Amino acid sequence: MSHIHNFNAGPAVLPAEVIAQIQAELPNYHQCGISILESSHRSKEYEALNQRAMERVKRLLGLGDSHQIGFLQGGASHQFAMLPMNVLQPGRSGAYVLTGVWAEKAYEEAGRIGSAHIAASSKPDNYATLPAPAMWQVAPDAAYVHITSNNTIYGTQWATLPTASQPLVVDMSSDIGSRPIDASNIAMIYAGAQKNLGPAGVTVVAIHNDFLAQMHTNVPTILRYQTHLAAQSLYNTPPVFSVYVLDLVLAWIEALGLDNLAARNAHKAQLVYDVIDQSGGFYRGHSAVDARSQMNVVFRLPDADLEKKFLASASSHGMIGLAGHRIIGGLRASLYNALPVTSAQALAQLMQEFQRTHG
Ligand SMILES: Cc1ncc(COP(=O)(O)O)c(C=O)c1O
Structure with a gap:
């Protein structure tokens, strides 16, 4: 799979x-x-x-x-x-x-x-x-x-x-x-x-x-x-x-080497945060910028309906686990050690594409 x-x-x-x-x-x-x-x-x-x-x-x-x-x-x-x-x-x-x-x-x-x-x-x-x-x-x-x-x-x-x-x-x-x-x-x-x-x-x-x-x-x-x-x-x-x-x-x-792994984790997080930061407010990160997690990127779209559509689109691209925790809702991308860089790239691309078509 x-x-x-x-x-x-x-x-x-x-x-x-x-x-x-x-x-x-x-x-x-x-x-x-x-x-x-x-x-x-x-x-x-x-x-x-x-x-x-x-x-x-x-x-x-x-x-x-x-x-x-x-x-x-x-x-x-x-x-x-x-x-x-x-x-x-x-x-x-x-x-x-x-x-x-x-x-x-x-x-x-x-x-x-x-x-x-x-x-x-x-x-x-x-x-x-x-x-x-x-x-x-x-x-x-x-x-x-x-x-x-x-x-x-x-x-x-x-x-x-x-x-x-x-x-x-x-x-x-x-x-x-x-x-x-x-x-x-x-x-x-x-x-x-x-x-x-x-x-x-x-x-x-x-x-x-x-x-x-x-x-x-x-x-x-x-x-x-x-x-x-x-x-x-x-x-x-x-x-x-x-x-x-x-x-x-x-x-x-x-x-892999812990330094390499850390660099890889930072890169994956940056790919997603960059899309958030360049979206002109379409995507809104929950965390203050200086407290951002490299493990869990938590963000929202303009409304709940778009969030639902985004999750459906992600699912059709083979992306699972992106719904936010029930306490705060929205979206959450967990980018732990074993997540390949290609998965973070795929998510970043989907986010850009989704904004182009729904923004
Ligand atoms: C930071 C943190 N602490 C504690 C827990 C609870 O872990 P467990 O389900 O293993 O009891 C979690 C679960 O997600 C967590 O993220």
Whole structure:
């Protein structure tokens, strides 16, 4: 189905090479005579795979022995609760920078478990901007500052990750592995894999040793980060197939080179933003220009009827996943790592053509 341009927001497009490799080695993983789906998570093949994937994540994020990696289940939403459970001791509060609905959800979960406060919010701008770090109000009892690096629904992204006075926790679900970052001083990163790094079912977590060491243990075993990230062996059955695909996508990124991939991602986004900017207001981007996301381009047409027609036209050109999130409507083009440049070109061309015929 190579004629499909997959702009889904997640689960999302995977590299064609990875799909082909999964297909080729599915019946007989690494000459074991069985598929990876049927392998024990205690087998030497899976242990090697799990270890390899953790090392690749560390390389991707530029991390060394300072951080531990875990592959957890329950999605990024699970992390919204697990983080405060593990970190918010009595007398400590979680500081949240609200830049979208996912950040709101993370904040609400923290409030159900302990004390949480809003350090800054761009809600009054309908999340079209990002609050300047100099204006954040982080309470003195903050145990961490939580941010979202890319706001999937509103199409905003921190061009460079802000720093914080307290340990920084980053929900990187929709831009992990899309560009080089300096993560060495980040206390914790978490990201559902299903946008940039692989399939649904696995959430990548990286935690700094110091942050991990401070976590309290009065938490059910399965919900403790230390159970999963500080132990010598796997505590329970991990999502084996999802980790397998994650490893293949990470290998694909390494082969391409993260700098090349980042340049490619920037180019794809530019193709679409250029059409918006040159459309004389026919297309209107949601995000403020200086907060634009390279992962999710969120935009509107002059009215709902034209948006419907545009979606129908896109569909007839093999373009799927372009309807905006139900919270804000309009259009959203998700341009994750595995989306080919040709798909972004096809979308840019269709947008120009559509304006010519309907503008
Ligand atoms: C930035 C961000 N955080 C969290 C989530 C929730 O992820 P999950 O569905 O894996 O719980 C999403 C989902 O799209 C997201 O985009």
